[in-house]
Amino acid sequence: MKILTAAQTRALDQATIQEQGITSAQLMERAASAFVEWLSHQFDSNEAGEILLLCGPGNNGGDGLAAARLLHQAGYAVRVALLPAEKQSADWQHNRQQLPAAVPVAEMEAEKLPEIASGTLVVDALFGTGLSRPLEGLAAAVVRHLNKAQARVVAIDLPSGLFAEAPQPADSAVVRAQHTVSFGLPKLAFLLPQNADFVGAWHVEDIGLSKRFINETATPWHYTDAAAVAGALPPRPKFSHKGTFGHALLLAGSRGKMGAAVLAAGACLRGGVGLLTAHVPGCGYDIFQISQPEAMCLPDPQVAYLSKLPKLDAYQAVGIGPGLGQAEATYTVLRKLLKNAAKSTEKRPTPLPLVIDADALNLLGSHRALLKLLPENTILTPHPKEFERLTEPARDDYHRLELLRDFATAHRCLVVLKGAYTCLATPTGELHFNSTGNAGMATGGSGDVLTGVLLALRAHAQLPAFEAVRLSVYAHGRAGDLAAVHTGQAGLVAGDIVRHIGPALAEVQAQI
Ligand SMILES: NC(=O)C1=CN([C@@H]2O[C@H](COP(=O)(O)OP(=O)(O)OC[C@H]3O[C@@H](n4cnc5c(N)ncnc54)[C@H](O)[C@@H]3O)[C@@H](O)[C@H]2O)[C@@H](O)CC1
Ligand SMILES: [K+]
Structure with a gap:
């Protein structure tokens, strides 16, 4: 609308x-x-x-x-x-x-x-x-x-x-x-x-x-209601196999913050990804394998944080940030990821789709020279404080929208500014406000869940970048709304959102 x-x-x-x-x-x-x-x-x-x-x-x-x-x-x-x-x-x-x-x-x-x-x-x-x-x-x-x-x-x-x-x-x-x-x-x-x-x-x-x-x-202003996303998710063809829906890589977790990695992974799996591999610090290996048996797991040689970037050839999208921490070695991982994702290969002529969240955004904020390396159509998911670290303090909400639009056009990326009516800014300067979600989602981990859904839909070969992001934001909010029917807003936790992503996406698929 x-x-x-x-x-x-x-x-x-x-x-x-x-x-x-x-x-x-x-x-x-x-x-x-x-x-x-x-x-x-x-x-x-x-x-x-x-x-x-x-x-x-x-x-x-x-x-x-x-x-x-x-x-x-x-x-x-x-x-x-x-x-x-x-x-x-x-x-x-x-x-x-x-x-x-x-x-x-x-x-x-x-x-x-x-x-x-x-x-x-x-x-x-x-x-x-x-x-x-x-x-x-x-x-x-x-x-x-x-x-x-x-x-x-x-x-x-x-x-x-x-x-x-x-x-x-x-x-x-x-x-x-x-x-x-x-x-x-x-x-x-x-x-x-x-x-x-x-x-x-x-x-x-x-x-x-x-x-x-x-x-x-x-x-430039749009409101994403049910009609805007109706039919956005293609039906899964009868003869599809796990390769059809992409292989995603998640770089997440540090000591004490493995829950963020687990939540993002759960959301990615519920978002319909074909295969998911998570690269986690050594301390998170058992935690991850036990809580997400459907995903594969690569342990980092460092125990408490990520220090190495795995090879990227096998993946259709990469997510980085949930629970990551801001260790110097992890900053190096992020820089390498941005450089390698931007390189085109014979199999992949366009940049590797990236989703950047949480501490990966804070690392970008404290090393702004990295912004120049952002591959086109990279997705960033800041909340207002994280966004301020990437730009400057906003005078008011209208000024923040201007900053958001300028940032997305200057860096040719998709920025998801999280909040009530989460606002997606596109590289062409459009702003899309989301209609779904509720105040119960203002709870630890709901951002990690969004990153997981974005990762799944960005790995999906049939969804263009903008469609994938708009749909992810909508479905994430809708999953929160469906979950709140059972839990109430106060009782809602991020895991409840993960459990309702499937029904939210099914709803979108059913609306033509
Ligand atoms: N144009 C149409 O055909 C329709 C208009 N609609 C209604 O019309 C409204 C817009 O009507 P108008 O354009 O007449 O505008 P408003 O009714 O909002 O006010 C305009 C009047 O207020 C004066 N004014 C403006 N700022 C002032 C201020 N700070 N202090 C004192 N006076 C001030 C103007 O000089 C003008 O006389 C819409 O918000 C909606 O409610 C609806 O009836 C739908 C159809
Ligand atoms: K009025």
């Missing part, structure tokens, strides 16, 4: 109006109906009590006025508070006229802000995508007044005061909503941690916006 800017969203509205031969008021009616439908599923008229709709002067306020009428007609008790302005939009005026006289309407004043008792259901329709500057004066006072009340707040389209795709000054007034109900496509602002307290849970309602316009509009 694409994510568009506020300006593109306005153009999308216009294109829809022209293409479908409807008026802008009819499109607003669709938006308001979709909103009211959502609200009435969430709260019946008893649960809702008297709903207060705060309406601004533009089309967001117009949505609010139309919603007030529809809610009143559906039997809800509503009252409207208007934000005074010099002029209102045409569709606002239309919906103001349509509002039944039985609905109480008041104009807000600085000295007379609407009373908001604790628990009141408030619809925030002050400002949406038309916001042109941070709120000030009466509008800011209304927002602060609302945020102080212990209200249940549902925002239409965007929490008022929030920009759709840019940061706000730190102290600006922004509505803190429990829910945000938007139309057609999600907004970039919804996906960033710094906006979580404003946006709350967000929902996107279909209002029949022009599919042609969306298809034709270019954007």
Whole structure:
């Protein structure tokens, strides 16, 4: 699914109006109906009590006025508070006229802000995508007044005061909503941690916006939902054998961190790899062989950490990092791996696919000269702190996205920035936000599991690099969601994610 800017969203509205031969008021009616439908599923008229709709002067306020009428007609008790302005939009005026006289309407004043008792259901329709500057004066006072009340707040389209795709000054007034109900496509602002307290849970309602316009509009931002990965994993042919799905090499583990190697290996096997060999330090040999009998194991001559790079000829992908430690000898292994993977051979004209995670990323961060050696399409899987070690501290989440995009294009690699809505940056500068996963996955080892899935799907001959990464990130999150059904979020451990990778991939395969 694409994510568009506020300006593109306005153009999308216009294109829809022209293409479908409807008026802008009819499109607003669709938006308001979709909103009211959502609200009435969430709260019946008893649960809702008297709903207060705060309406601004533009089309967001117009949505609010139309919603007030529809809610009143559906039997809800509503009252409207208007934000005074010099002029209102045409569709606002239309919906103001349509509002039944039985609905109480008041104009807000600085000295007379609407009373908001604790628990009141408030619809925030002050400002949406038309916001042109941070709120000030009466509008800011209304927002602060609302945020102080212990209200249940549902925002239409965007929490008022929030920009759709840019940061706000730190102290600006922004509505803190429990829910945000938007139309057609999600907004970039919804996906960033710094906006979580404003946006709350967000929902996107279909209002029949022009599919042609969306298809034709270019954007760097995408949202990976089930439809994006449907059919991405080819079915396993009947006459396949273990060679068909690639032989992967995992370089992982050090004394005290063998669990990371075991988890990554388990995930790689559940990710459908044909064969897996793990190269582990001497101390990890027994641990690994006992816990992953399906994998082969090469012990390093060093007991506590990795010091040697095995021959790479037999492998279709290599993963390095989980539990690795940062010994000097291990740094040498990483440097050699980058150099050897980049060399083309007769059997392999393109670089050997690599997945770089955890301590291997920290080694890259502390030896940045290595970044020049990254073979094209290498996958890096930093969390924000690891990413900062590779680049610089980000001013905010928007700046971090810029750094991410610049890094992926400069080094021609695929960077998976881990978090809620994990963001995959491609060498061409696209950003793909993942839709699956839950807070239970914020637990030790879940990153190692992702590395294992990535390794399996990168070793798969039929999956291009981007497809393999997008699918891995999606399936990893989905496996966490399936696991949490049984364990709850607090009880979820990384091994539970491993056990649900198979079902998550099967689900993707079943969706065409
Ligand atoms: N255009 C369309 O056809 C549709 C628009 N929809 C709704 O319309 C919204 C966008 O409407 P608009 O473009 O009218 O924009 P808004 O309703 O977000 O606000 C624009 C108005 O607010 C003023 N304004 C902007 N920033 C301000 C500030 N900081 N302080 C005070 N006033 C400020 C502008 O001058 C303008 O009058 C969407 O978010 C959505 O809710 C939906 O009804 C779907 C259809
Ligand atoms: K709003």
